[in-house]
Each structure stands twice: as structure tokens, then as C-alpha cells.
Amino acid sequence: MTIKTSASLLACNLAQLALEISKAKKSGVDWVHFDVMDGVFVDQITYGSPVLKAVRASTDMFLDVHLMVEDPTDQIALFADAGADMITIHAESFCTLAEVLKDIRKRGKKAALAVKPLTPIETVYPYLHLCDMVLVMTVEPGYGGQAFIPATVDKIMALRKTADNLGLKELDIQVDGGIDEKTAKLVKKAGANVLVSGTTLFKAENMRAVNDELKKAAD
Numbered sequence: 001m002t003i004k005t006s007a008s009l010l011a012c013n014l015a016q017l018a019l020e021i022s023k024a025k026k027s028g029v030d031w032v033h034f035d036v037m038d039g040v041f042v043d044q045i046t047y048g049s050p051v052l053k054a055v056r057a058s059t060d061m062f063l064d065v066h067l068m069v070e071d072p073t074d075q076i077a078l079f080a081d082a083g084a085d086m087i088t089i090h091a092e093s094f095c096t097l098a099e100v101l102k103d104i105r106k107r108g109k110k111a112a113l114a115v116k117p118l119t120p121i122e123t124v125y126p127y128l129h130l131c132d133m134v135l136v137m138t139v140e141p142g143y144g145g146q147a148f149i150p151a152t153v154d155k156i157m158a159l160r161k162t163a164d165n166l167g168l169k170e171l172d173i174q175v176d177g178g179i180d181e182k183t184a185k186l187v188k189k190a191g192a193n194v195l196v197s198g199t200t201l202f203k204a205e206n207m208r209a210v211n212d213e214l215k216k217a218a219d
Helices: 014-026 049-058 073-082 097-106 121-130 152-165 181-190 207-217
Strands: 004-008 031-037 062-068 086-090 110-115 133-137 172-176 194-197
Touching: 004 172, 004 207, 014 049, 014 207, 031 049, 049 062, 049 073, 062 073, 073 086, 073 097, 086 097, 086 133, 097 110, 097 121, 110 121, 121 133, 121 152, 133 152, 152 172, 152 181, 181 194, 181 207
Parallel strands: 004 031, 004 194, 031 062, 062 086, 086 110, 110 133, 133 172, 172 194
Antiparallel strands: none
């Protein structure tokens, strides 16, 4: 599968948001990763749909929205209308997962399901037919710059095998947390094909070189 990179805005200079996104695009990054945190599901609070609307107006990049919120049910319409291309909800959130995933798709958006590092990957299997992507968190959600958790590699492998066995060979598997040139090799070998990177990309002296290396490392 084609390897894609998604730049996490958590690590960018938010005072120059449009410029940072433009830099990512010029550097060959494929997607923008937009982390939404409500201060309940995770401790941090980040940004909401009005900020996404502003981002949408400033770029034509694919907007990959990750909802780390306790109940995403009423948020789907807001982020869909604000310009999200894909909306990811958490398997651990308090909602009817199947109904929310269906709602995302009804609104013409791609739907994805995320799992925390300690959540069994089998949790997502009943919903794979409703997903365009599964996000395997490779750190605990809530903060950028954390170290990659090696045990998550086995979850990626199990997910890819199960998806293939179900005939879902086009299912994207995204990884988020501690992704750099070294860990990219591990997750790609396990079956991931969408790499979220924040600090590694935005703090790089040469973002294009690092982005190219991430994709190369994943080959």
C-alpha cells in the first residue's frame, strides 16, 4: 500500500498555523492531522471546529480529524461541516460506535476508529466494515512528543492480518505517537501505511528531507 504521512498540528507553531500547513504541503506531507481534545477523555484541551473551519479555508490538504472526546456523537456534524475529510472516533468513547461511524459516512466523510495502547485490538474487529481506517495509538493519547510504545507493533500486525482475512485489504492503518525514521520501519513492516508525525516533522531543520526519509524508512 502507498505510504502516507500526516502532520500533527500539535507540534506546529500555532501562531503561524497557515504558514506551517503550507510548509508541510510544500514538503510533500500528504495529510494534516487535527487533534481535538476535550479535557475529559484526555487531560488536555486543544481546538475545536471553528479552528478547523479556518484551516479548511487556508488549504486544500486532506484534513484528518482525530476526536479524543468523551462522546463524539454531537461533534460529527460540527467537524463535517467545518471541512473534515476523515473523522476518527475512539473505541473507548461513550457512544454507540456503529451509529456514529455510519453518521460520519452519511455526511460524505471517511470514518475511522482509534484504539489506545492498552485497548485490545480485537475491540475494533466488529466495526471494520464501517471503517475506512483504524488508528492504532502508539502512545497514550493527550500529549505530543511521547516515546513510541514497542508493544503496539503486535496490534498492528494482528489488525492487518484480520483485515486481509476479511477481504479488507484497502483498509488504512494509521499510527500516531513517537513516529520517526526508526519507528516508521517497525510500523510499516507490521502493516501500517499512514504515519502521523508531529515533532519529527515540525521541529526538523529540513521538513522535506525528514518526510522523504519517513516514507523511505517505511518501504
